[in-house]
Amino acid sequence: MPTRRRFLATSSTSAACLLSGAPAAWAQSRGKTAVVVGIALEPPGLDPTAAAASSIAEVTLYNVYETLTRVNSDGSVSPLLAEGWELSPDLKTLTFRLRRGVSFHNGRPFDANAVKFSFERAASDKSTNKDKRTFQNLSVQVVDDYTVVLLNREIDPDLPFLLGQATAVIVEPTSADTNAAQPVGTGPYRLERFNRGASLILAAWDGYRSPAAARIRRATFRFIPDPAAQSAALLAGDVDLFPRLAPRSAEQFKNNPRFEVLVGGSRAKTIVSINHRRKPLDDVRVRRALYAAIDRQEMITGAADGYGVPIGSFYVPGAPGYIDTTGLNPHDLGKAKQLLAEAGVKTPLELTVTLPPTAYARQGGEVLAAQLAKVGVVCKLQNVEWAQWLANTYGGGFNYDLSIISHVEPFDLGNNARPDYYWGYQSREFQALYDRIKTSPTETQRKQLLGQAQQMLARDAVSLYLYQPQWVTVARRGLTGVWKDLPIFVNHLAVLGWT
Numbered sequence: 001m002p003t004r005r006r007f008l009a010t011s012s013t014s015a016a017c018l019l020s021g022a023p024a025a026w027a028q029s030r031g032k033t034a035v036v037v038g039i040a041l042e043p044p045g046l047d048p049t050a051a052a053a054s055s056i057a058e059v060t061l062y063n064v065y066e067t068l069t070r071v072n073s074d075g076s077v078s079p080l081l082a083e084g085w086e087l088s089p090d091l092k093t094l095t096f097r098l099r100r101g102v103s104f105h106n107g108r109p110f111d112a113n114a115v116k117f118s119f120e121r122a123a124s125d126k127s128t129n130k131d132k133r134t135f136q137n138l139s140v141q142v143v144d145d146y147t148v149v150l151l152n153r154e155i156d157p158d159l160p161f162l163l164g165q166a167t168a169v170i171v172e173p174t175s176a177d178t179n180a181a182q183p184v185g186t187g188p189y190r191l192e193r194f195n196r197g198a199s200l201i202l203a204a205w206d207g208y209r210s211p212a213a214a215r216i217r218r219a220t221f222r223f224i225p226d227p228a229a230q231s232a233a234l235l236a237g238d239v240d241l242f243p244r245l246a247p248r249s250a251e252q253f254k255n256n257p258r259f260e261v262l263v264g265g266s267r268a269k270t271i272v273s274i275n276h277r278r279k280p281l282d283d284v285r286v287r288r289a290l291y292a293a294i295d296r297q298e299m300i301t302g303a304a305d306g307y308g309v310p311i312g313s314f315y316v317p318g319a320p321g322y323i324d325t326t327g328l329n330p331h332d333l334g335k336a337k338q339l340l341a342e343a344g345v346k347t348p349l350e351l352t353v354t355l356p357p358t359a360y361a362r363q364g365g366e367v368l369a370a371q372l373a374k375v376g377v378v379c380k381l382q383n384v385e386w387a388q389w390l391a392n393t394y395g396g397g398f399n400y401d402l403s404i405i406s407h408v409e410p411f412d413l414g415n416n417a418r419p420d421y422y423w424g425y426q427s428r429e430f431q432a433l434y435d436r437i438k439t440s441p442t443e444t445q446r447k448q449l450l451g452q453a454q455q456m457l458a459r460d461a462v463s464l465y466l467y468q469p470q471w472v473t474v475a476r477r478g479l480t481g482v483w484k485d486l487p488i489f490v491n492h493l494a495v496l497g498w499t
Contacts, residue, residue: 032498033217035479037491038233038242040358041386042223043200045180046191048166049122052130053390054408054489057166058243059221061490063202065169065185068096068115069160075410075487077160081110081170081186091155091441098146102209104172105184112148116140117173119150131167133414134159154438157446158411165409165488188214188494198223202493215497227359234259240476243483243491246359247305250472262473263307264485267410269314270304270360272353272368272464273403276424280345281401287461289339290402291329293375294368300467303364303404308467313454314413316468320443321450325458329465336375347376354382354400356389360469361404368404394422406469408489413453414438416462425462 043055048065062070062080070080079085082096102110121127123135139151152159162168175184183191188210189202204217222239224230227246233239234253253259272294280286300308309317312325340347353368355361362383369379379402384392392399407415415421417434433453440446458465475482481495 033215034219035216035241035493035496035498036220036222036239038222038224038230038239038245039491040223040225040230040244040246042197044387044390046183046194047171047179048169049118049127049129049171050180051128051390052394053386058489058491059200059202060183060185060187061166061169061488062187062492062494063189063219064183064187064191065166065171066187067164067166067168067170068098069164071161071164071488071490073483073485073487075161075485077164080164085160091157092152094150094152094159095143096148096150098148099209100146102186103207104175104186105190105205105207106172106175107207108172108174110170110186111145112142113145114170114172115148116142117176118170119168121171121176122167129167130409131162131165133418134162134167155441156438157443162411166490189219192218214494216493219493221491225357225359234474234476237476240479241473241482241491241496242475243471243473243486244489245472245474247307247470247472248359248363250305250307250474253474258477260475260477260479260482262475262482262484264471264473264483265318266408266469266471266486267316267319268406268408268469268471269311269316270308270364270404270406270466270469271314272466273400273405273423274461274463275398275400275402275422276426276462277398278401280343280349281351283343284460285339285343286345287464288329289336289343289345289375290372290377291461291464292332292336292339293372293377294329294464294466295331295371296326296466298371299364299367302367303360304467304469307470307472309470311465311468313457313465314407314416314463315450315454315457319410321447321454323451323454325454328455328458329461333374340375348378349376350378350380351401352380352382354384354389354393354403356384356386356393356403356405358406360406364404364466368402398422398424402464410487413450416453416457423463425460427456427460430456430460 039058041055043059044053048056066081068082069077081099083099085094085096119135119140122129137153141149172184188208190205192201192203194200200221202219204214227249231249253261274281276282296310310326353365355365365381393403416425417431419426437449471486478499480497
């Protein structure tokens with residue numbers, strides 16, 4: 001899920017310099033050991049186990065913190081803090097052999113006890129880890145300093161992938177409570193400075209187990225949510241790399257020899273989330289009516305500037321077991337009006353649409369309001385900062401009617417089985433089906449059940465499923481190791497380098 005805030009100011013002076021070619025020369029002066037990365041949203045803290053904001057992982061995962069496994073750009077999984085692992089015949093027990101000679105930034109050793117502490121902390125009653133349920137299903141046993149056994153209550157073929165995500169980072173027990181401000185991990189970089197509202201700097205850690213692994217010695221992350229400012233920063237040479245650039249900005253870079261433009265796939269789902277706790281949105285006929293008023297292709301054009309693939313449920317093309325459910329809720333204004341009438345809704349129906357500070361959400365809100373107006377639904381667009389969205393929409397406040405958001409986690413179908421999740425979908429039938437998916441003994445059966453789950457979510461119109469985003473990354477030519485596809489949101493600095 002996305003994250004927040006301020007934009008980089010540009011000036012007519014910098015524009016004039018751009019025409020003369022000075023900014024490009026200035027960028028080159030940073031040398032071969034530094035990089036400036038632009039990201040749209042500022043992380044609210046630096047502990048990815050404590051908050052759902054994906055921007056925390058964009059800065060810290062594989063850089064400051066490490067995990068037992070590592071997710072690669074193609075979605076495959078390889079060892080990281082673990083040298084390897086074995087899966088038991090019943091598919092419920094994973095035995096990890098841990099890497100030796102690893103230290104945390106504060107000098108304390110990494111071992112099996114750190115793994116046990118990290119996972120039990122993530123599962124505790126006080127935990128705010130968004131994958132808390134995953135860790136609560138695990139029992140962690142320490143065999144010796146470098147062997148740890150995970151006993152899972154359920155069969156979960158995705159567990160090695162999940163253990164490579166930011167929610168599964170291994171933390172040093174004595175520093176865990178202060179990681180949000182002073183992160184301590186085992187990764188090749190340490191926090192040098194966090195300039196709130198502007199930037200964050202990571203510097204290579206000389207105590208890393210393989211000091212030569214990181215060719216980039218210093219990385220600056222600049223927080224630039226405004227699309228025009230993102231483009232200006234790239235063109236001025238202030239930024240070398242911008243993953244997930246606002247799509248409408250991509251065209252101006254495609255024929256510019258100074259830049260490389262990468263268009264990649266994702267596991268993200270851009271949706272209009274619906275608060276089922278509020279009337280008349282608790283009525284499936286009303287939700288289906290809203291869905292029938294939506295033209296997905298128009299939304300892709302207006303919100304994502306054409307960079308998207310239509311979806312019909314909380315699942316995307318390319319994921320195991322995907323089926324096309326877009327036909328279950330087609331665009332049909334007549335049907336939308338009929339369903340609202342059947343539900344006893346008198347128009348105009350006024351709804352508030354809460355929009356976080358991302359370009360796709362703000363642009364999408366305008367399109368959504370225009371589409372729903374055609375069936376008598378009046379949208380009040382409410383722009384909020386990311387911290388407000390997390391606290392009042394996603395968090396316990398649940399203070400919203402509709403919201404536009406991209407859910408970026410690859411394996412988050414199970415959020416629909418959580419009655420306490422922010423959209424409040426209450427379906428014992430879906431919960432039972434998801435339990436069967438998690439415990440399915442064969443891949444064939446699991447894919448069949450996944451298809452049923454997608455159909456159920458579409459029929460219940462749990463959310464208004466819009467599109468699978470296609471991420472646009474723009475990099476200055478000469479920067480190597482840049483990910484094209486983003487199965488998870490990460491800026492893996494150690495694989496970057498300059499030619």
